[in-house]
Amino acid sequence: MWQGAPNLTEPQRAAVRSAREENLKASAPIREKMTRARKYLQEYLFLPTSDSAGIKAKVSEIGQHEAELAELRHQFIRKLRPVLSTEQLERLHNNCGEWAERMAGVPPNGTNGPVNRPPRIQTLGAPPPVTPPAPPAPKRP
Numbered sequence: 001m002w003q004g005a006p007n008l009t010e011p012q013r014a015a016v017r018s019a020r021e022e023n024l025k026a027s028a029p030i031r032e033k034m035t036r037a038r039k040y041l042q043e044y045l046f047l048p049t050s051d052s053a054g055i056k057a058k059v060s061e062i063g064q065h066e067a068e069l070a071e072l073r074h075q076f077i078r079k080l081r082p083v084l085s086t087e088q089l090e091r092l093h094n095n096c097g098e099w100a101e102r103m104a105g106v107p108p109n110g111t112n113g114p115v116n117r118p119p120r121i122q123t124l125g126a127p128p129p130v131t132p133p134a135p136p137a138p139k140r141p
Helices: 010-045 052-080 086-094 096-103
Strands: none
Touching: 010 052, 052 086
């Protein structure tokens, strides 16, 4: 649970909002690709033609997306270091998700008030179709 108000000044709040919006914009396409890759992997696992090489390749792709997102999170935090106090950075570290939303002026889940979250991806569509191999032709006598 979130531990207390972040007590940001207006310039700090503006800097956090800007960095957060920039981070969300940069990470959206990566998150979309990762979600599609995970859905594809889930479907692929149940195909009778799935193999270890295909699974490893998709898991590797997901790992690359995770690494890209980690780098974006790192850039986000580096932008906040000169703006926030040591205590504020510690609170961010300990309560990253909810605190970051609070700093940006978004009320936590379950509270009243307008929610100013950026639009999230609602549907990504179905994963690319994976066609199982055709059954072998019957043998002629």
